[in-house]
Amino acid sequence: MHYAPAPLHIPDGFLNVTVSVICWVITVIVIGVAVSRTNKALGEKQVPLMGIMAAFIFAAQMINFPIAGGTSGHLLGGALAAIVLGPWAGMLVMTAVIAVQGLLFQDGGLLVMGANIFNMGLLTAAIGYGLYRSVMNKSTATKLAVAGVAAWLSVMAGALATALQLWLSGTSSLQAVTITMLSVHALIGIGEALITVAALSFIFRTRPDLLGEGSVSAESGRGWIIAGVVISLIVILLSPLASANPDGLERVATDLGFIDAGQAAPFNIIADYTVPFLGKTPLSTILAGILGAFIVIGIVVATGRTLQKKSS
Amino acid sequence: MTNVLSVRNLHFSYHDHHQALRGVSFDLCEGDKAALVGPNGAGKSTLMLHLNGILHGEGEVIVAGERLSRDNLPAIRAMVGLVFQNPDDQLFSPTVFEDVAFGPLHMGLPKDEVIERVEAALQAVRMSNYRDRMSHHLSVGEKKRIAIATVLSMKPQILVLDEPTAGLDPRARRTLINLLRELPITMLVSTHDMRMVEELFPRMIVMDEGLIVADGDTRRILSDEKFLNEHGLEKP
């Protein structure tokens, strides 16, 4: 069994509730948009296609190649999926892949699935597609080169986001986690880039019609280019800051209130875990706990509902 | 004649503890052309995967006098050429040339020799003018021939083919049979095509439930209708 995807799948327990919920909210919103866009843009024919493409990404993650000393490279696939299927469909496909990995193989947790989808599905698709789209009309060689860079950056973006989430959850120290995550994934990203480029060039040679103008993947436009470039720039600027100068980032985060929001548990919503008019009694603490839980669940459910309505 | 392949008391179980091979022994001499037949699930493919070390069971596999082990695996793979049933399982490169060149390239041969070997292998299966075609767009019969070329280019001493005629139309099947007849290599061929067995292979090895239940002269075995019925086979 070579089932060994990149070590980006965060298990449950490593992110705190606040970070998990925030990631879920962002992910649910983006997926909601993706659902309504794909529902509109693609016929019912695309559903089996996307299902099989999701299975493809899953299976392709098992194709490895020996690098040296017993280590091997393999694919994450977010950038490739978005380049071939278009950004929205690519995101849905990656979401399905990550959901099945978490649900069926416990590869990545359930509560943190929002974060995992964000890191490995949404960021990678935005970067992969955005950069690739910016050279849509250039030569094949340019497209392949940019796709390679995009694939590498997408892995770095996922690694950086994972590191930041772990730090905000108070699970790791900022510098240690960013340095290890980024240096490991700088290597993994090279494998990702090589395989993505080779796979794309294979498709260019055999079925160019699937990648040209007028294909599914050519539909969306400028917004993606901007998104892709901006996220790439953030990754490029933030990575050195986080790994070489963590104090700087820490300072910024504190100023913006991120750290407080992240590291202090979410009961801060209700000050000191007590309901004011009941004073500091155990009952008050209990009620505060229940209330806090309901607020968070309420937010999640409400967001889900609205998105559900929008999408159907 | 010398033994080029010996299998001694080979046992193998898959993860789910299903015993696929339960003590298989046989020998192939140089120049032998033997058919391996038996019902679905008899263990034919499993046995073939042992012959170049893709699976490792208990027992011995001896190729050209050397006992197969982890150390000499790459060398054994250069000697035993394995062709899978489905040509799509065999071909993973974009063009025919790249696919046929994979084996020689991986062996680290110099470029000239790689090219020479590819040409020779394509010649042998009469596919020289296909070298720059995409394997993906070929017909099944063409793919099968390319699959054989990918192995011939490694100049194996033994050719092991898993169900080479399945899914071919009669003409393509005929072409393949002629090709196999002409190739001057030791070969072991698994198949459900009893007419090809009768026509092409003087020797026949029958497997059922992980055991060899008969090994000998094809005509003699094919004339024993009761035996064939017992093992899910049919007279051609």
Added chain:
Amino acid sequence: MTNVLSVRNLHFSYHDHHQALRGVSFDLCEGDKAALVGPNGAGKSTLMLHLNGILHGEGEVIVAGERLSRDNLPAIRAMVGLVFQNPDDQLFSPTVFEDVAFGPLHMGLPKDEVIERVEAALQAVRMSNYRDRMSHHLSVGEKKRIAIATVLSMKPQILVLDEPTAGLDPRARRTLINLLRELPITMLVSTHDMRMVEELFPRMIVMDEGLIVADGDTRRILSDEKFLNEHGLEKP
């Protein structure tokens, strides 16, 4: 006997302008069992995909007196049951039961009848005890039978099978042949298995390069060796 299926002067080209059908006409009467043979690439599968409207060419396809058009497509699909060559293309639901129920459910039948039909179809292919199995855990032969059940549950008037015996071992092939013999439905079966044609089908339709080159009594056609050779076929 009445015509249940008529095809009149059917033409079809794929996107790459390859003309796969170049004027095909034939009729099937109720109860007919006809084989469709011809070399790889003759257009057999293409023709079959027209019979329930998956592909639309120029010309007419008339099922049970109704000309196939966009409006009566669902009705036609309920009448013509199409089984693809590769069962993995046919089975897409998680369990056998759901797969066999897919057709009836999409016809909008009431629940009880859906269940009843599923049971009957599984009975017909002798797979009743497989209803809760996962389709992907079955052997090729079992998958083939389930694939046929998925179509039987729709109670089609015509069964169209694309190469049903490819890849089956002799015993599984025999079981399938017996099943087809017993099924009292009009059927059109494409195959490269000339012995099955001889044994099972009184009528034989030969295609080559997008045209029907012979249509008639199987024994008569199979005795014309010169004709068979011209179209890449072989005497069984």
Added chain:
Amino acid sequence: MHFDVFDRYHDTGSFLHRLEPRVKVIVTVVFIFSNVFLPDGAWLAFGLSWLFVLFANALSNLGLAFTFKRSFIALPFALAAITVLFSIPGSPISTFHFLFWELTITDAGLLRFVSIVIRSWLSVQMAILLVATTRFPDIVHALEHLRVPAILTTIIAFLYRYLFVLVDEVFRLLRAREARSAAVTGLRSGGSVAWRAEVAGNMAGQLFLRSYERSDRVYNAMLARGYTGHLNTIYPHEMRRVDYVTIALTLLIILLFQLIGRI
């Protein structure tokens, strides 16, 4: 080929197996939520949560140690948390040298590290139990009932169905490459890393193309059987009284853990 390895479902027909999938999905998620929500060092609540897992194991007839034996999947990730041992201020427990650094483990750091690992370990056990007692298609139906968009559940359903077909395909591709990865004495075999990566990429491309073309054929097969854009199902998936009672009870128990963990 058979990849039963991928099927985590073990049928024992137990009470848990017969429970409505929605209930199991909700309870699992709430349980995980509760673990993560418990403060560091809530040992009593962690212990009770583990008893809860054991009790669920008992109800599943899979054996008490079933989830325990499989629960170490997430452990390697604990490395990511190891830095909290040193980075959280507190009274030092022990100090040692690693390369050029002098590292001091603090009591607060240790407390946090152990809590994180326990949370993860408890959560993963529940998730394991969920897939061991619920067929995956039922989980997907449950997600549908829980208002996950249909397009997503349909994609997941197809993903699951084709996973086995495509994984088989990958294994055959890998096998083909392996079978021809030969060497002869005196020559350096294997080629360059870039060439090996290219071959892997070609295999991915090959797989993509086959998957893509297969999806076309599957779509045809669905059309042939009357598909018009919506997957219908015949499974009732109804909440019975026992399901309501179970979900109410377990949620109460989990709430109790929260209270105990916070007092």
